Amino acid sequence: MSQSPIAGPAETAPVTAGLAAPTDLGPTGPLGGGGGLPSRRRFGRESLFRWFTTASGAVVLVVIVAIAIFLIAKAVPALRADKANFLTYKDWFPDDPTNPKFGIAALALGTVEASVLALLLAVPVALGIALCLTHYAHRRVASALGFVIDLLAAVPSIVFGLWGRDYFYKPVQDFSAWLHRYFGWIPLFGSGGPYGKSVLLGSAVLAIMILPIITSLSSEVFRQTPKMNEEAALALGATKWEMIRMAVLPYGRPGLIASVMLGLGRALGETIALALTLGATYTFSIDLIENGGNSIAANIANKFGEASETGRGALIASGLVLFAITLVVNMIARLIVYRRREFIGSAA
Amino acid sequence: MAKRIEASGISAYYGAFKAIEDINMVIEPKSVTALIGPSGCGKSTFLRSINRMHEVLPGARVEGKLTLDSQDLYGRDVDVTAVRRLIGMVFQRPNPFPTMSIYDNVVSGLRLNGVRRKSMLDTACEKALRSANLWNEVHTRLSRPGAGLSGGQQQRLCIARAIAVEPQVVLMDEPCSALDPISTLAIEDLISELKNQYTIVIVTHNMQQAARVSDRTAFFSIDKTGDPGRLIEYDETNKIFTNPSVKRTEDYITGRFG
Ligand SMILES: Nc1ncnc2c1ncn2[C@@H]1O[C@H](COP(=O)(O)OP(=O)(O)OP(=O)(O)O)[C@@H](O)[C@H]1O
Ligand SMILES: [Mg+2]
Numbered sequence: 001m002s003q004s005p006i007a008g009p010a011e012t013a014p015v016t017a018g019l020a021a022p023t024d025l026g027p028t029g030p031l032g033g034g035g036g037l038p039s040r041r042r043f044g045r046e047s048l049f050r051w052f053t054t055a056s057g058a059v060v061l062v063v064i065v066a067i068a069i070f071l072i073a074k075a076v077p078a079l080r081a082d083k084a085n086f087l088t089y090k091d092w093f094p095d096d097p098t099n100p101k102f103g104i105a106a107l108a109l110g111t112v113e114a115s116v117l118a119l120l121l122a123v124p125v126a127l128g129i130a131l132c133l134t135h136y137a138h139r140r141v142a143s144a145l146g147f148v149i150d151l152l153a154a155v156p157s158i159v160f161g162l163w164g165r166d167y168f169y170k171p172v173q174d175f176s177a178w179l180h181r182y183f184g185w186i187p188l189f190g191s192g193g194p195y196g197k198s199v200l201l202g203s204a205v206l207a208i209m210i211l212p213i214i215t216s217l218s219s220e221v222f223r224q225t226p227k228m229n230e231e232a233a234l235a236l237g238a239t240k241w242e243m244i245r246m247a248v249l250p251y252g253r254p255g256l257i258a259s260v261m262l263g264l265g266r267a268l269g270e271t272i273a274l275a276l277t278l279g280a281t282y283t284f285s286i287d288l289i290e291n292g293g294n295s296i297a298a299n300i301a302n303k304f305g306e307a308s309e310t311g312r313g314a315l316i317a318s319g320l321v322l323f324a325i326t327l328v329v330n331m332i333a334r335l336i337v338y339r340r341r342e343f344i345g346s347a348a
Numbered sequence: 349m350a351k352r353i354e355a356s357g358i359s360a361y362y363g364a365f366k367a368i369e370d371i372n373m374v375i376e377p378k379s380v381t382a383l384i385g386p387s388g389c390g391k392s393t394f395l396r397s398i399n400r401m402h403e404v405l406p407g408a409r410v411e412g413k414l415t416l417d418s419q420d421l422y423g424r425d426v427d428v429t430a431v432r433r434l435i436g437m438v439f440q441r442p443n444p445f446p447t448m449s450i451y452d453n454v455v456s457g458l459r460l461n462g463v464r465r466k467s468m469l470d471t472a473c474e475k476a477l478r479s480a481n482l483w484n485e486v487h488t489r490l491s492r493p494g495a496g497l498s499g500g501q502q503q504r505l506c507i508a509r510a511i512a513v514e515p516q517v518v519l520m521d522e523p524c525s526a527l528d529p530i531s532t533l534a535i536e537d538l539i540s541e542l543k544n545q546y547t548i549v550i551v552t553h554n555m556q557q558a559a560r561v562s563d564r565t566a567f568f569s570i571d572k573t574g575d576p577g578r579l580i581e582y583d584e585t586n587k588i589f590t591n592p593s594v595k596r597t598e599d600y601i602t603g604r605f606g
Binding site: 139226228229231232233234235236237238239242246247250251253 | 433
């Protein structure tokens with residue numbers, strides 16, 4: 001069973017391993033417990049290890065619970081003070097001492113809008129590059145290209161944000177005008193300008209930022225395709241592209257979904273680059289090129305500094321909503337990956 | 349349906365390494381030809397140069413002339429994929445597409461050829477599975493994963509997949525080496541039936557198998573490690589196994605070598 005290494009998000013693995021190990025070992029005892037003459041030292045080390053894994057599992061749990069309690073304790077008073085419906089209200093005035101009103105609607109929708117658009121822009125390019133790296137490019141070209149992708153991944157997000165705000169906005173402006181001229185009848189490109197910080201700009205920058213992670217994960221997935229399946233397709237007379245469609249893509253699908261979802265997770269949580277490139281308005285609109293756009297994380301970055309006590313609580317509450325969105329996305333991804341794996345699982 | 353293969357002066361390389369040298373042989377239509385010889389003598393390499401699968405590996409190339417009923421397979425404007433559609437292949441390890449159902453595996457080659465009509469696919473699927481002696485075992489679960497079958501069934505599934513497109517030639521590289529004796533017998537029976545329709549070339553390490561299924565046998569060998577493999581003797585299977593004309597063949601068959 002060779003499954004893609006990233007099928008389950010890596011960061012959760014140590015936690016579960018730490019928690020599961022003691023219970024797994026507990027009833028059966030360590031290896032070789034029945035037959036031979038295990039030395040005392042082995043048992044000593046074994047129990048030390050068991051203690052260590054239990055302890056580290058417990059530490060993680062305690063930290064998570066502590067963070068959760070802290071966040072909820074901060075968020076609840078602010079939500080109580082909110083004079084508007086938090087879920088449906090769009091604007092953000094938590095710092096008004098007498099009449100604090102704030103809601104997550106515009107921010108949440110804006111977050112999803114920017115992330116999904118970034119994904120739509122990034123995924124086709126990332127998959128194209130990944131296929132090129134693994135199946136088309138000459139080996140030397142491929143490793144050079146891979147290096148460039150890794151470099152891109154190493155650029156701090158503040159740099160992307162400044163670049164987007166100070167340089168990249170120009171071509172995006174021109175492109176927005178072009179889009180409006182020819183496709184202005186589509187509501188997505190309704191604004192006639194002038195153009196500045198927009199969902200399109202933020203998403204484009206975001207797309208460039210999540211490109212490396214999706215590319216490197218999916219090329220790893222493509223590399224996992226068993227040679228014998230590729231050869232089976234070729235021997236049937238498939239062209240390279242047909243072979244990719246018959247063997248490489250279907251085999252890698254769970255891994256691809258996982259890598260796209262990791263990209264989406266990164267996009268949802270991206271803060272500083274979006275704080276610099278989105279319009280920071282509180283009006284959700286499907287118009288991608290008009291001045292505007294906002295996201296939960298960007299709003300936190302923009303507002304946290306000068307927020308009042310209630311304002312901070314409100315921002316934390318918005319953070320919890322972001323957490324919930326990310327959680328749902330991850331769960332859906334897991335579900336897709338898992339259902340898919342059952343089919344292949346019965347295979348090997 | 350079945351065609352005659354003629355190899356003249358075939359040499360094949362992996363980068364700078366010459367794996368086989370100057371192979372000349374004529375493979376008759378509607379017959380089973382066995383390739384035998386010690387490990388590393390280039391049987392697989394030769395087999396894979398027949399359907400141009402050799403050149404899939406980076407740096408690998410083939411020299412010489414190979415014809416299928418006087419059609420030059422390595423001709424300048426010959427489409428590789430067309431060659432592979434004419435010459436089917438079954439690999440050493442069963443390799444059904446793991447994400448596809450039994451049905452989809454069998455018709456995958458037809459779909460490549462642009463066949464879309466459900467009724468045509470259904471007919472072809474049943475026909476191929478029947479020829480591969482697998483229909484009775486799987487016809488109730490065609491939509492189940494192909495990789496959920498036993499090893500022997502998987503190999504017959506791969507044979508069905510190869511013959512579903514009705515190729516001219518079927519190449520088999522040690523098709524039974526991963527199988528138990530019963531599945532092996534099933535496949536050998538199948539080979540004997542298939543030769544009524546197809547030209548079959550099979551690589552095998554099993555002398556009895558070569559003797560049982562093949563009409564003609566080619567013995568390949570190498571002088572020493574690093575040397576290219578050559579065709580030592582090629583004759584009627586009976587003759588090779590009872591009265592070979594080359595001493596090395598006799599040594600190999602009687603187990604005094606390799
Ligand atoms: N992918 C490869 N790259 C480099 N050399 C290879 C490759 N495959 C095979 N060779 C070499 O080519 C020679 C012939 O190999 P081949 O696989 O054709 O032998 P074979 O007769 O099929 O052996 P076996 O009976 O073990 O399958 C061997 O020396 C082998 O090491
Ligand atoms: Mg071989």
